[in-house]
Amino acid sequence: MVVTVHDLRSKADQLLDALDVYDQFVKEWPYEPGEVPDRIEGYLAELDSDTSGSGSSPEVTFATEVKRLYYEACEAEATYLQQARERGQPEWSQIVTEVEPVRKAARGVHTAGYEIDSETDELDYRLPRELCPAHLVSMNGGSSPIIYxxxxxxxxxxxxxxxxxxxxxxxxxxxxxxxxxxxxxxxxxxxxxxxxxxxxxxxxxxxxxxxxxxxxxxxxxxxxxxxxxxxxxxxxxxxxxxxxxxxxxxxxxxxxxxxxxxxxxxxxxxxxxxxxxxxxxxxxxxxxxxxxxxxxxxxxxxxxxxxxxxxxxxxxxxxxxxxxxxxxxxxxxxxxxxxxxxxxxxxxxxxxxxxxxxxxxxxxxxxxxxxxxx
The missing domain is CATH 3.40.50 (Rossmann fold)
Known part of the structure; x- marks a missing residue:
């Protein structure tokens, strides 16, 4: 499948829209029943209806959806870069500019739910792992530096x-x-x-x-x-x-x-x-x-x-x-x-x-x- 610059922007926009809703979700976490804002509740309800029978709560489904959109965008970027390489000797500064929307959205996922803790005043994951896209997409299981x-x-x-x-x-x-x-x-x-x-x-x-x-x-x-x-x-x-x-x-x-x-x-x-x-x-x-x-x-x-x-x-x-x-x-x-x-x-x-x-x-x-x- 050929990936175009338009496709990259579309994938990035989908991911940014989901992150915008997720940011609202995090701001008031945790929620009491019935207190979730309408926009978030509507997004969660739509996801829940699309994944009925999955056994996951709407909140978990929401975080999983952000992760899915992240990997879709990254895959589109990888395909676009491969196309550029196959054309031979591309102008890499231009290619970097063209993939920038996806790169920017991807970085947003790596900070989604990873913020300053109000009690410790230090950066940390604010939500449980299953509700935190930043934690879900991290390739690092531990919290300490690793020496191989x-x-x-x-x-x-x-x-x-x-x-x-x-x-x-x-x-x-x-x-x-x-x-x-x-x-x-x-x-x-x-x-x-x-x-x-x-x-x-x-x-x-x-x-x-x-x-x-x-x-x-x-x-x-x-x-x-x-x-x-x-x-x-x-x-x-x-x-x-x-x-x-x-x-x-x-x-x-x-x-x-x-x-x-x-x-x-x-x-x-x-x-x-x-x-x-x-x-x-x-x-x-x-x-x-x-x-x-x-x-x-x-x-x-x-x-x-x-x-x-x-x-x-x-x-x-x-x-x-x-x-x-x-x-x-x-x-x-x-x-x-x-x-x-x-x-x-x-x-x-x-x-x-x-x-x-x-x-x-x-x-x-x-x-x-x-x-x-x-």
Missing amino acids: EDRVTQYQAVADCFSLSPEIVYHPGSGHDVSPSETFTESRVVYADIDEAAMTHLKRAGYEAVGTDATKYELETDADVIIFRNAGLLEEAIVAGNLQSGGWVLANDHLESAQHLARMDSLKLVGVVPDVWTGSSAPVETRNLGAYLSQLDPDQEHSKQFREPAQKPVDSAGQSCTSPAAIEEEDEKEATLGDTRNALNPGRTTGGSESGVPTTKGTPLDLYIFRDVS
Whole structure:
């Protein structure tokens, strides 16, 4: 189905109308029987008649309807972005403007029912979860920052292999995940997410976190490293607006972030860290990258140039990594691009317990390492 700008505005308007009614619903919560304003009661009654037999109260049905409209709008936006990518090299600043109505409405959902508590004077969910759209759409189950040890190990492998010591690390779409801070301990790490509750929790724990739509947000100083992890963002616009010249981008492909980045002329794939490995440190694959690229972007030739790191890379075990620049010519000879034009393979095999290097090239949870070559 083709999605137009008109369709995006229509989805956004439907969601904003529901949020307008929900705001009135929250203001006077809790209600005594018979005291619900007519407009809200009419909206709830209509929803209840449409879902008769569901067993849910009108209030729960209302919150669920807001969530449904939210996901419908997000799906329309995702389809529109995919259409833009398929057209090739779109003007991303224009695309950001065109999807702005949906992005604005979506952010409204992430604050719906998440407000200043009058008793504690702190931000919190005002209503029970089943009545609170902000809680229903949050991807974060807990209230504390989360550190994923496997991600820390992957980031450390990248930092060691390419001798990275970034001043600024930017993690848009982070949710509660603060794993980068465990690796880049001397860096300023900035987290940004549309989930206001998640960012509030991070700020309370002492992290630099911004509750915002990362698609339009720009750092005051460009980042040396940007990380995309299960974020599903408009990566092209974020990289264009926030990455230092010669900077690095780390991404997995669970929500196709690595695929989108691989199609950017300004970026070059220089390495891959597998999602599984043996031993305490993760390997960094810098050979046969054409095989990875042919899966991320099978319709393109992969001859983009990149800058060689200023220092010889060293892996997380203290051993030399092969420089991507030194092996690029060998990669082009060894990679059989025609045999790997398929979707990302969810399977995984390795080259043995000693190497831990995958022989199956590319899975959605591998960490792809890109460098800016603009």
